[in-house]
Amino acid sequence: MSNTNIKTLSPRKQEILTAAQKLFSEKGFNAASMRDVAKKLDIRPASLYSHYNSKDDILWEIAIRCANEFHQKVDPIAKLDLPIEVRLEKMITAHIYVIIKNINASAIFFQEWKHLNEPRLSEYAQSVAEYEALFRNLIQEGIQEGIFRNDLRPGFITAMILSSVNWIHQWYKPEGNMTAENIGKQAVRMILEGLYKAG
């Protein structure tokens, strides 16, 4: 999955995706119609259908492009020759960066993917599983090296870490002054060091 090529979209297709992302994330995939998407773009439905055959095709393009974006930003970091905790910090920050640069798409990535049909659903699930494995393997490595605690399972820790930052798409205000790096640093401190005051 991670090596699926993301084709560059035509400006028109990009406009359609941007409008659909906003609509699906606001109303939910089921409640939004192709007619709504066309209306938002101020084009006729027939014109929309010349770019995408169905609402399912649009959902797929949004979901898989977002999945690929996570992989493109995070996969290379996992392979860097850096201390484990530095890699984890950079991976979490990159993950948050993808979320806040793609607020509407990531809402769909997290919540509307369940409306995908087979075989796309399986392809999507595999991409997500491979993505989570990047984190889980690094945590496993950190446990073996004696850096990370060894009393919790890596899969459990991974789920807690990713969930603890995935709410950010519901809360982040692009007009605010918090950067991905800023939020990432705060989240990483809490994840690595915990809530207790040191000492």
Place this chain on the structure above:
Amino acid sequence: MSNTNIKTLSPRKQEILTAAQKLFSEKGFNAASMRDVAKKLDIRPASLYSHYNSKDDILWEIAIRCANEFHQKVDPIAKLDLPIEVRLEKMITAHIYVIIKNINASAIFFQEWKHLNEPRLSEYAQSVAEYEALFRNLIQEGIQEGIFRNDLRPGFITAMILSSVNWIHQWYKPEGNMTAENIGKQAVRMILEGLYKAG
């Protein structure tokens, strides 16, 4: 909100809610119809409508009962005369307990609430805000007492903590051998102490 009385339901209404919770959490609220709910219960739609006037009414009953359940289990713990970190541990464990005892309802509580209409949506949002405030206030207290770290905002910490355990409804298998207490203890260790190995 937290003092709204939860009326005991008739066995028939309870059956309807149980079926609707399963259906809404599997298919999503929008995709499921009153006809689907009736079919699942093997009753005629007219019979279903004699209990609930609309799908919206069923969604409301599920969402607000789930919100009340979180309050009923967690509010009293927040007031106990116990050390702050013990209260936090017990509150998180109770939160997880409510999730795993109400897997389908909590899926709706977390994901389908956005389909509520006003004024119900506002009432729901207020209940959730008051619930989150229980955690935020306790964390604020812990920061002031010098027990918890003082370099992160209590609201940010609260969102991270609750999100870090709210995925459990998607993952928990009732047939497995993990109890709420067991999962709670693991989650609390990670939240309080972090991923780094002590020492």
